[in-house]
Amino acid sequence: MTLAIPSSTLNKMLNAMIPAGADDADLYLQHSQSESMALEEGRVKHVSSSTHQGIGARVVKGEAAGHAYTDRLEPAALMEAATAARTIAEGKQNNAPVAIHSSKPAHALYRPENPAMAASMHERKNLLERLDTLARGIDPRVVQVFANVSASFSDIHIIRMDGAHLHDARPLVRLNISVVVEQDGRRETGGAGGGGRFGLDRMLQGEEAERLTREAVRIALLNLDAVAAPAGPMPVVLGPGWPGILLHEAIGHGLEGDFNRKGTSAFAGRIGEQVAAKGITVVDDGTISERRGSLNFDDEGTDTHRTVLIEDGILTGYLQDKQNARLMGMAPTGNGRRESYAHPVLPRMTNTFMLAGHDTPDDILASLERGIYAVNFGGGQVDITSGKFVFTTSEAYLVENGEIKAPVKGATLIGDGPSVLKKVSMIGNDLALDPGVGTCGKDGQSVPVGVGLPTIRIDELIVGGAEI
């Protein structure tokens, strides 16, 4: 683990930036390399790469935090950043020398290797061309194919206030396919994607890339027959996997420590209360091997955990970084995350999912007299204060008397976070995690996350279709 900056300089920065009475401080050095290759109109013609390196200096005291970063790794710029980070606190600097020493993380959840190295650019190009051919061969109505493969590798060093030095090397890959189909002048799209913290070779082997391509074409063709979704309150059955975005929006954000410490979340002060139907258990687990939302330790150097948020319907925990945990008298949960050295730390989710129940997916669907069966979604959003959240279907069906009647166009579903899980009346035995596509946005920062869900029935959500 080589550092781009001599440890004597880091030592000097650390000593200069820690004010008297500081609760926390750290340096975050990052070198990240991303490569992306995209195919459109039958050609691989967008190849790009980006390299970011820099250092973030952070000081935390009470409820305040100072953060300064610089891309210029020269001594003067580094000391300027260190000085700027401590402007939140008055008082003399702490001159007690800190010795930087290596510290071992608890987990090794992914291989610390650049995932791009596992597949040459030629191999990636061949893959994209193969998927293009495959998609067009499935159905002549496929008129456009977009395929993108990307890999990033982030090398991170965290030097904590006590001098503990942690190192992580985080791989992340992603494959995305989307197609446009056309029939009688009507155009529709469909898409699919997958990825995780592993080498790119994984996307090249096996049938996953082919499966995603078939999935994208299937959804697009299905949409050619989609009718306007109904409008109004009705029961909704969510399929397994990515529909877990419901949990991410409806409860996950509302349970982040910062909002609860400040009392701005609809979930503030509700620990111990019943916020979901009996039988519902929801966890956030950053320790699942090779998952997109997993980390060996969070961006403050805290080991990641499996945190139970809701147990058998009762609210049991929040997602915490160090600052909010300390201010709330709780333990950090390994959820302090930042997009990069250029961003401040916030409590964020990792992989958030509901544990399986006992109902079969068939029984759950059969219970639906008239409603929506939604198996795939686009993005979602939440207002954590009012608790209202939305997520938008990308594959959904109108169901009557337990039978699928017709695919429906994308519709936004809206609900109330603190009450929606009380309306869950059936929980499937088919828990699945999403294929590795989630990106969560908060305060302008994007971080990779995962979600998961078994098939569930929600007795009522408002469906925002265009059909009255």
Next chain:
Amino acid sequence: MTSHLQTLSQQLVEMAKISGACEADAMAVADTGESIRVRNGKVESVEREDAQGVGLRVFVEQATAQGTGLAFASASTSDVSETGLKLLVKQVMEMARISEPDPDAVPPTGANHPTRKELDAWTERHTVDASWNTEAAKQAALTCEDAALSFSDKITNSEGAEAGFGMVRVAYASADGFAAAYEKSSAALSASVIAGAGDGMQRDYAWDRKRSANALRAPEAIGREASERTLRRLGASSMDGGAMTVVFEPRVAASIPGHLISAINGRAVLQQRSFLADQKGKHIFPDFMRIVDDPDHPQGLGNRLFDGEGTRCRPMTIIDHGALSGFLADRYAARRLGSTPTGHASRGLTGDISIGTSNLILEAGHQTVENILHEIGNGLLVTELIGFGVNGVTGDYSRGASGFLIENGKLSRPVQEITIAGNLKDMFANISHLGDDLTWFGSSAVPTVAITGMTVAGQG
């Protein structure tokens, strides 16, 4: 500083040519700034940024079945040391050689660049302003939050007020010898507060962003607006759905021209990814509508003299008397569409060119909002939209909303947990009223917009 960046971008173009690129263009940027957030009268965070980076796009000639063609690739780095730059050039050349030639690829050489005289005149006219320092920004944030919190006893909590200021410096150079640099300052102030408790809690915010701190609205005014907006939401509940007229406040109406721009993006049109792909010249809006893109507006944050390919930017009337005048095109899209580049090439440090506007203005109407509500009688005023339920290929639209019920020509009560749905093509055509309240949001300006016949879903 900007001259240093300009030299850097020119140096990169030279290095690329020496490495075998037949064409190249490069950008160099430096971003500096600070933001100070206060909450309950105390500093909550101070953030300082000091970013730099360079981006390089190269074109190489490759043999194809039809002769030769140009293939390209792009790369960026924040490491501007000599080693960093050399590595960047090596990487980007390798990638370009793997990339597939496109017969329509157009290098930036020979774009309709602004003249040196125009560049100088622009720099002289567009001065930067750095009137805020950390302390001044902090004071503005404190004043702003205090105005919000002291506005009413019903304000129960604060998400704080934030003041930020910064400078971005950008240089661009292309292989035909064009090189230019500019700098832009900005300042922003916002506040967000909470009213009510438990299930009835509501939050809203107010903000402003300008080229100079002096041009911002008064901190007190922003704070008061945040509180007013929050208080009026108290007691919100859902409502009965149905077909009705939906009125978009300027804050949310800004999304309407945004959806138009995505759909008339020349590249999306080429790839059949737009529901407006066959609508050039057609009346897609009512006759009274005019939408312009103005790259040199005294109010706008999006001013620019040239775009991401060095093409001189000029004002464009995108919608004239309701008709779509044309698609927005970079050099590549223009060649394939058989049109001229419109100066809308937008590029970051890495990746391909995308399409972006400068200052997008949906021109105001002549009616007061009060008058519009009176004419509509019954409907919904939307003040916040959430979610991403817009399909650019089909125009299908479905989003979460909150706002106010309009009854008998007046706002009657706050509503939430509802959705509004329709199809953008119909929504554009069914705009019935434009307010006289043109409001700027950074680089776009819109008035209140009313649309008839949308579907609202809720639970009365």
